[in-house]
Amino acid sequence: MTPDQTPPDLTPHHLKEEVLERSKTIPSSWYVHPAYHKLDQDRIYARTWQYVGSAARLAAHGDYMTDTVAGNPVVIIRDKAGDLKGYFNVCKHRGGPLAMDACGHSKVLQCKYHGWTYLLDGSLRGVPRFDRTELFDKKDFGLDPVCLREWQGLIFACLEPDHAPPFDEVMEGISERIAPMDLSTLRFHVRDSYDVKSNWKVYVDNYLEGYHIPLVHPDLMTVLDFRSYQTEMLKHYSLQFSPLAGDTMYGSKDDQAFYYFIYPNIMLNILPGRLQVNRVDALKSDSCRTIFDYYYDSITPEDVKGRIKEDLAFSDQVQAEDIEICEYVFNGLASRAYDQGRFSYDLEGGVHHFQQCLKRSYRAVLDEMGAS
Ligand code: FES
Ligand SMILES: [Fe+2]
Structure with missing residues (x-):
């Protein structure tokens, strides 16, 4: 990497890991500077599953x-x-x-x-x-x-497995946690994709917190029991989960919704009898594409006209709300008014976890640059 290609703010100071209570958010240059795009593709996406x-x-x-x-x-x-x-x-x-x-x-x-x-x-x-x-x-x-x-009927690919964490280590504990649900019994229905005028990290940050749900997704409040929403952080993934709010199209209040985020860009959204997999692809530093794959336990013509149609329409609405806010946020991060912010301890632990994982990936880059 020549000096003019060196991404700004890739410094020991910015890479220092802090606990959630004291941590700042990552610098805005990590989202907006074009030099990070190739780094992200080569050192993060190519080295993960x-x-x-x-x-x-x-x-x-x-x-x-x-x-x-x-x-x-x-x-x-x-x-x-x-x-x-x-x-x-x-x-x-x-x-x-x-x-x-x-x-x-x-x-x-x-x-x-x-x-x-x-x-x-x-x-x-x-x-x-x-x-x-x-x-x-x-x-x-x-x-x-x-x-x-x-894994569970899903295919994962890695371009540089020798530099990636072992696959079984990445997925460790998920099958046990969602049992008796077995994702391999679900059938693929359809793939949707959405292009977003924002850096991919903005989209991931947004996925990882429920803080924005009341303002950005008021209708989602009727599906999820927002007060019981919790986040767990593990080495390679985080889990947001909440019981369902009463009887909804997705199940009853005894049922759980699991939202797994597998670093750096894969989401498994698991509801009873239904899986939605998201993959966030970095297209350029200022744009990303989100892939939505839908799986269901049954795909009869009645399902396709009824609950599946309803699920796809609701996901589409939530996605439109997320895209709109992410595009605003990306412009805000790119502005001269912003560099780093802070986290809500209660509701932004997942964002902090993602950003600590990013720091680890970038630290490996910096260490290599120093060694060469
Ligand atoms: S046969 Fe493949 S590029 Fe020519
Ligand atoms: Fe959202």
């Missing part, structure tokens, strides 16, 4: 899906032995795509540009019209693999 989709959607040999992980195109495909394989969706000839649809079926991966063909173990098999190219060995042009893990 990113949710990509439902394993049950890739049931048969040759079923595939495409996605973007840490800004990189990937393809995930079921091979003949029944294993899931992940590859960068990038042909080794001149960078063409092996698959262009969001999902599909193919027994080989054929580049859509000039037709190079790869087997599902990633090896290059067919190379049309290459007889006169010298010193060319197909063995040197296999696809780059992407590491995958499956």
